[in-house]
Every structure is written in C-alpha cells, then in structure tokens.
Amino acid sequence: MLCGKDCGKDHRKVPAVLGCPRLNLPHLMFYDRINAAFPQNRPQVFQTAFARCRMNRLNLYLIKPSQYDDDGYVVRHWRGVLPSNTLACLAGLTEDLLEQKRLGDSWDVKVHLFDETVDKVPVKRICRSQRWNRAKSIVCLVGVQTNQFPRASDLAHAFRRAGLTVLIGGFHVSGYLALLPDIPQDIQKLMDAGVTVVKGEVEETWGDLLLDAIHGRLKPMYDFLNSKPDLYTKPIPAIRKEYLRKFAASNFGTLDCGRGCPFECTFCTIINVQGRKMRFRSADYIAESIRRNYRENGITFYFFTDDNFARNKNWEAIFDALIKIRTEEKIPVEFMMQVDVLSWKIKNFVTKARQAGCINVFIGMESVDPGNLAAAGKKQNQVSEYRQLIQAYRDSDISCHVGYIIGFPFDTVNSIRRDLKFLIEEVRPDHASFFILMPLPGSMDHLHMLHRGEWMHPDFNLYDSQHEVTRHPYLKDGSWKETYFEAWRTFYSLENMKEILRRGSRVNYWNNFLRFLWYKNSIQTEGRHPMMCGYFRLKGRTSRRPGFPIVPRWEYYTGRAREIYAHLRGMVHVLAEMEELWLQTRHPTEAEQRVVEELAKLRGKYDQLKVADLQSAFLRAKEHFPSLHVPSKVQLFWAKWSPLLVQNKVYTRADLHAFWTNIRQRWDDRHWFRIPLHKVPLNLLRDLQLSALFLFHVSREL
Numbered sequence: 090m091l092c093g094k095d096c097g098k099d100h101r102k103v104p105a106v107l108g109c110p111r112l113n114l115p116h117l118m119f120y121d122r123i124n125a126a127f128p129q130n131r132p133q134v135f136q137t138a139f140a141r142c143r144m145n146r147l148n149l150y151l152i153k154p155s156q157y158d159d160d161g162y163v164v165r166h167w168r169g170v171l172p173s174n175t176l177a178c179l180a181g182l183t184e185d186l187l188e189q190k191r192l193g194d195s196w197d198v199k200v201h202l203f204d205e206t207v208d209k210v211p212v213k214r215i216c217r218s219q220r221w222n223r224a225k226s227i228v229c230l231v232g233v234q235t236n237q238f239p240r241a242s243d244l245a246h247a248f249r250r251a252g253l254t255v256l257i258g259g260f261h262v263s264g265y266l267a268l269l270p271d272i273p274q275d276i277q278k279l280m281d282a283g284v285t286v287v288k289g290e291v292e293e294t295w296g297d298l299l300l301d302a303i304h305g306r307l308k309p310m311y312d313f314l315n316s317k318p319d320l321y322t323k324p325i326p327a328i329r330k331e332y333l334r335k336f337a338a339s340n341f342g343t344l345d346c347g348r349g350c351p352f353e354c355t356f357c358t359i360i361n362v363q364g365r366k367m368r369f370r371s372a373d374y375i376a377e378s379i380r381r382n383y384r385e386n387g388i389t390f391y392f393f394t395d396d397n398f399a400r401n402k403n404w405e406a407i408f409d410a411l412i413k414i415r416t417e418e419k420i421p422v423e424f425m426m427q428v429d430v431l432s433w434k435i436k437n438f439v440t441k442a443r444q445a446g447c448i449n450v451f452i453g454m455e456s457v458d459p460g461n462l463a464a465a466g467k468k469q470n471q472v473s474e475y476r477q478l479i480q481a482y483r484d485s486d487i488s489c490h491v492g493y494i495i496g497f498p499f500d501t502v503n504s505i506r507r508d509l510k511f512l513i514e515e516v517r518p519d520h521a522s523f524f525i526l527m528p529l530p531g532s533m534d535h536l537h538m539l540h541r542g543e544w545m546h547p548d549f550n551l552y553d554s555q556h557e558v559t560r561h562p563y564l565k566d567g568s569w570k571e572t573y574f575e576a577w578r579t580f581y582s583l584e585n586m587k588e589i590l591r592r593g594s595r596v597n598y599w600n601n602f603l604r605f606l607w608y609k610n611s612i613q614t615e616g617r618h619p620m621m622c623g624y625f626r627l628k629g630r631t632s633r634r635p636g637f638p639i640v641p642r643w644e645y646y647t648g649r650a651r652e653i654y655a656h657l658r659g660m661v662h663v664l665a666e667m668e669e670l671w672l673q674t675r676h677p678t679e680a681e682q683r684v685v686e687e688l689a690k691l692r693g694k695y696d697q698l699k700v701a702d703l704q705s706a707f708l709r710a711k712e713h714f715p716s717l718h719v720p721s722k723v724q725l726f727w728a729k730w731s732p733l734l735v736q737n738k739v740y741t742r743a744d745l746h747a748f749w750t751n752i753r754q755r756w757d758d759r760h761w762f763r764i765p766l767h768k769v770p771l772n773l774l775r776d777l778q779l780s781a782l783f784l785f786h787v788s789r790e791l
C-alpha cells in the first residue's frame with residue numbers, strides 16, 4: 090500500500106516505529122501499525138472506513154507565486170493594482186466542478202486562493218495542513234510566468250518536502266516545453282521531486298486532474314498543448330470580493346473573452362502556447378457573469394485580458410451584449426482591452442467599443458523604427474499609420490496606451506531618444522509602457538538564440554522585462570537599463586503629462602490621471618514596472634531566496650526603517666508633482682489654461698509672490714480672453730492662504746514649492762538665521778490644505 094500522504098513509499102517495507110521515512114510524519118506510524126496488523130489481505134471495510142475518516146477534508150491551495158527582488162526578498166505589496174486572471178480562471182473552474190459534484194460526495198473541499206504579490210503565503214501552515222487535519226492537501230502553483238519560476242520552484246520543493254501533492258502550470262512551463270524537444274534541467278528537477286508539471290490550458294481537464302491528484306495517481310507531466318479547449322461555454326473566471334479587497338480599486342475585475350492571436354511576433358510566447366487560431370467565449374455567458382459580478386461584488390470595471398480583442402471573432406456580439414447591459418439595464422460597466430494596430434480599421438469596432446464602455450486600449454506598438462518592427466516579425470505595424478490609429482480611438486474618447494520595447498537589434502541610445510521624441514510629439518499616445526526586450530522561453534527569439542548558442546542570463550528571476558538578460562550590440566555597460574528608465578522619465582515628465590491631460594477628453598480626465606499616479610509611483614518610488622507593482626512594498630525578513638543570508642533582526646529592521654523613510658519621501662515627491670499636475674490641468678476652459686501659463690512665467694519669483702502679481706497674471710490672460718473673470722485681490726488673498734475655502738482659484742503650488750526649496754537651501758548652507766520662521770506655519774497650513782483637497786478628489790475617483 091502506498092503512503093496516503095503521497096511520499097511514494099510502500100509502507101509494508103517500512104518498520105512501523107519509523108513512520109514514513111521521507112516525511113517523518115508521526116500519524117503514519119498508526120497507518121503502518123494497521124499494515125502490520127493486516128499484513129496481506131486487509132479487510133476492505135476497514136480500509137474504506139479508515140480512508141474516509143482520514144480524508145474527509147480536501148484543501149485545495151491555488152497559489153500565484155511572486156518574484157524575488159534583486160536582494161532576494163519576495164516581492165509583495167500592501168495593495169495590488171491588477172488582480173490575477175489565472176487565479177480567477179481556476180477558481181471559476183473549481184467552483185463549477187464542486188457545483189456538479191465532480192469530485193464526489195465524500196469530500197469537504199476548501200479552496201484557498203493566494204496571490205503572493207499581495208498575500209503572505211503561509212508556507213508552514215500549508216505544510217502542516219495535511220498533518221493535523223486528517224486531510225488531503227493539493228497545492229497548485231498557478232499562472233507561473235518565467236520571472237516567477239524560481240520562486241515557484243522553491244515553494245514547490247518546500248511543499249513536496251512536507252509531502253503535499255504539488256502541481257505547477259502557466260506560461261513558463263507551457264512555453265518552455267512547447268518549443269524544446271527535451272525537458273530542461275530545472276523542470277526535470279521539479280519532476281524528480283514529485284511535482285506534476287502541466288503544459289497548456291485545463292478548461293476541459295481540470296476535473297480529471299484533480300481526481301488524479303486526490304487518488305494519488307498523478308503523472309509527472311500532462312500535455313494539453315495539442316488539445317486546446319473550446320472556451321465557448323466554459324466557466325467564466327470567478328471574482329471573489331475578499332481577494333479584490335487587497336487591490337487599490339476593489340471594483341476592478343478581469344475576464345478573458347477569448348484566447349490566441351493570428352500574428353507572428355518573434356518575441357511573443359502566446360502564439361506558441363495558446364495558438365494562432367482564435368477561440369472565444371459566448372457573449373451570453375460573459376454578459377451573465379458581468380451582471381452577477383455587479384450584483385454580488387459591485388464590479389464595474391474590467392480588464393479583458395485577451396491578447397488581441399480585435400481578432401476575437403465574437404467581438405461584435407460581446408459589445409452588443411455590453412451595450413444592452415449599459416443602456417437597458419443601467420449597469421455602468423466600463424473596461425479596457427488589448428488590441429493590435431490595425432484594429433481601428435475594422436468597421437464599427439472603435440465606435441461600438443466606446444458604446445460598450447471601453448475607456449482604454451492597450452496597443453502593441455513596440456517600436457517606431459520600421460527596421461526593428463521587421464526584425465521582430467511585426468509585419469502588421471505600419472509606423473505611418475500610428476497617428477491615425479491613436480486619433481481614431483481618441484475621437485471616440487478612448488485613451489490609448491502603447492507597449493514599447495527597448496533593445497531591438499537596431500536600437501542605440503541616440504536612436505531610442507530620437508524615437509521617443511517622435512512617439513511623444515508625433516504619435517502622441519496617452520500612456521506608454523516600456524519593456525526591455527527579453528527572450529522568453531516559448532518565443533521564437535528564445536529558440537533562435539538557443540540554436541545560435543548565444544548567451545542568455547541563466548537566472549529566470551530576471552526575466553521580468555526590467556533587466557538586461559542578453560547582450561546587445563549597441564547598448565552596453567548598463568546603458569540599456571539606463572535608457573529604459575530614461576524613457577519612463579521622459580514620457581511621464583510633468584510637461585508631457587500636462588499636455589496629454591489638456592488635449593485628452595474631459596470624460597477620460599480621471600482615468601488618465603489615476604494611471605499617471607500609479608505609473609509615477611511604481612517607477613519613481615518603487616523602481617518597478619507598473620504592471621508588476623502595487624502600493625507600498627512589504628517584506629518578510631525570513632522570506633528570502635535560498636543562497637541569500639537571513640539578516641539578524643536589528644540589522645534588518647534598521648535597514649527597513651531607512652527604506653520606509655526613503656519610500657515615504659519618494660511618495661511625497663510623487664504626490665506633490667501629481668498635485669501640481671492636477672492644479673494646472675483640472676480647469677477646463679482655454680482662458681483658465683492661459684492663466685496657468687501666465688502664472689508659470691512668474692516662476693522665478695514664486696517665493697516672494699504678491700497678490701498683485703497673481704492678479705496681473707489674470708489681467709494678462711484677459712487680454713486674450715476678454716470674458717475671463719479677474720478675481721479681486723481679496724479673493725486671491727484667500728485663495729493664497731486658504732485653498733480649502735476658495736479651491737477653484739488655486740492654479741499651482743509652485744510658490745509653495747519655491748518656498749520649501751528656499752528653506753531647504755538655506756538650511757543646507759547653514760544660513761539658519763535667514764530662514765523666515767514666521768512664514769513656515771502658514772505655508773505648512775496652506776500646503777496641508779491643498780494636499781487634503783487633492784487627496785479628497787483622488788479618493789473620490791478611485
């Protein structure tokens with residue numbers, strides 16, 4: 090008889106006093122005594138009763154692992170930004186199985202969801218879960234991407250050492266094994282430790298897999314790559330309210346309406362895992378789940394995670410269903426989606442998208458250099474049409490977010506700067522996300538580099554599009570990463586953000602503004618890609634990558650205190666910049682914009698700005714806009730000292746900024762006697778009032 094805890098040993102051969110030699114679990118000694126008492130033909134009835142009372146509880150742990158940071162700590166945030174669709178997907182499939190009682194009646198199944206980017210995974214508790222509860226525990230490491238694979242492997246080994254049943258799936262293993270004839274060493278190591286590797290999608294096989302896991306008959310590997318499921322009537326990703334509470338916006342859900350992409354970009358893994366043939370869900374199913382999520386969880390905003398919604402053959406039916414939900418049922422649902430550069434040419438696509446509630450599209454633009462696009466197999470991207478593409482969406486009040494890759498073969502530091510200027514000034518998207526080119530296992534780039542024997546960094550933890558993992562002919566000695574960060578800083582400069590908010594439609598003002606806040610905070614304060622980031626980084630002293638030492642308590646906590654201080658300072662800087670952006674852009678009329686420009690000209694003397702100077706700025710603006718109302722000096726006095734009272738007359742905090750810079754300068758130069766102490770309390774009060782006003786408006790829009 091094999092050990093009920095899946096250690097793989099035959100207990101007839103193990104002396105009873107030792108229990109299970111691999112797991113060293115005391116309760117197995119009892120199991121062994123039974124084996125000893127009934128050495129050959131154990132009564133069936135005894136076995137069944139024993140099995141029932143031992144395995145009446147099934148703990149199913151669905152864990153989405155995180156990544157290690159450069160210091161080896163697990164990356165976790167107090168609040169996340171984007172919930173995991175893979176978790177929701179597998180939760181939905183499991184709920185469906187339980188409703189249909191596919192796992193049988195005898196199981197009391199408890200499903201635990203952990204997203205390590207926002208949850209501390211209680212590794213020890215999970216390891217004990219099978220030991221004391223007389224239960225069976227199955228751990229599924231889900232949606233594991235390449236940069237999460239090292240962390241996922243460490244978790245898998247820890248759970249296996251405790252004798253739990255462990256499965257791993259997601260894009261890393263699926264992509265890696267899709268193109269390579271042999272099993273790579275690190276995946277083989279997992280399989281040798283008893284971890285089951287699952288390639289491909291499981292919509293049609295999840296129930297069978299769980300039954301195999303329950304009955305201890307899992308195979309080392311399952312390959313579903315060649316039998317891609319038809320998604321039409323498959324269970325829709327299930328959104329749980331308690332999970333969403335860990336995210337900045339708890340009304341934000343994810344849903345994949347379809348999978349696959351017909352194009353052939355060489356850096357992309359999607360086509361080799363989910364295929365080039367499009368599969369899609371039924372519009373009625375999607376609509377029903379949107380209604381239910383609205384009723385039960387208050388979800389009003391979705392990220393449709395399809396890689397290319399424009400090529401989803403069911404797009405029109407899905408849009409029509411959403412239009413009906415919005416107009417007839419008055420459910421105020423909105424969404425963002427990913428599309429290709431040709432999508433604007435599809436008849437009615439853009440207008441219907443807006444009517445259906447789309448407010449943001451993510452477009453795989455990748456580069457503005459035709460040579461680079463050709464090298465990446467991105468034949469569909471025509472640089473000459475980029476401007477029209479952005480305009481087509483903007484005309485329908487949909488803001489455009491472009492993905493931009495740095496490190497294509499023809500990129501140099503200078504060409505990247507030139508291209509970025511072109512992107513900002515000519516193409517003019519509303520948002521941009523920058524990525525360092527990396528050969529992801531499962532992409533043709535990776536396969537070709539492997540065949541050519543080119544160097545690729547062996548540590549998958551770094552494959553997060555933010556590290557240099559290959560060698561570039563023109564971007565050397567860290568200049569690749571430097572240029573990458575420069576691109577973020579240039580695009581999200583105060584000037585460009587101001588320009589975007591001014592030219593964008595008022596309908597999308599807060600949508601654009603909040604995204605800027607999220608992006609600035611991620612890049613400037615956290616130093617992480619916004620799509621892998623949340624708000625306020627958390628760390629666990631002992632959750633460190635093997636090979637990194639556990640730092641003594643005192644050293645760790647003093648270091649942490651310094652980090653938190655630097656972090657909070659960073660956040661204050663970001664908030665101050667965003668406050669300035671808000672003050673300068675929240676005024677809709679052209680006349681008021683002119684006032685802001687006139688005020689900006691006074692920048693040199695902000696620290697000694699008089700009410701009369703402020704009024705003169707209004708008067709100069711009035712020369713161009715005669716209908717402009719010029720506030721009285723009394724009004725401006727109050728606006729200057731009490732922003733809460735006359736909030737709409739405050740156009741900038743540049744004078745405050747100048748005041749604090751001045752004080753700091755004098756402090757640093759040790760000219761303490763020249764610090765105007767009497768002005769400090771009043772300016773502090775003004776600053777606090779303005780910040781309160783700003784935060785109030787931001788929180789109202791969240």
Ligand code: B12
Binds near residue numbers: 256289357621
């Ligand atoms: C939405 C999305 C995001 C979102 C949300 C992520 C999320 N987890 O939902 C955001 C924007 C945050 C994001 C960020 C990033 N992403 Co992303 N993302 C996607 C996208 C478009 C959809 C994900 C999805 O929902 N798929 C649908 C689910 C259901 O599919 P699935 O995860 O494969 O799961 C199925 C099977 O694999 C299987 N399965 C999965 N796990 C398990 C476990 C077990 C035990 C079993 C049995 C089965 C199983 O069952 C599922 C149902 O069939 C995918 C592309 C894609 N088409 O999947 C890229 C993708 C996953 N992302 C990718 C990358 C590179 C990133 C970033 C590194 C980019 C960046 N720098 O920002 C970051 C990393 C963020 C992070 N730390 O997770 C790559 C990953 C490739 C790789 N090998 O690592 C992909 C494949 C896109 C690509 N360019 O190739 N991403």
Ligand code: SF4
Binds near residue numbers: 350396
């Ligand atoms: S268009 Fe996007 S999803 Fe399609 S192959 Fe290219 S990168 Fe992949």
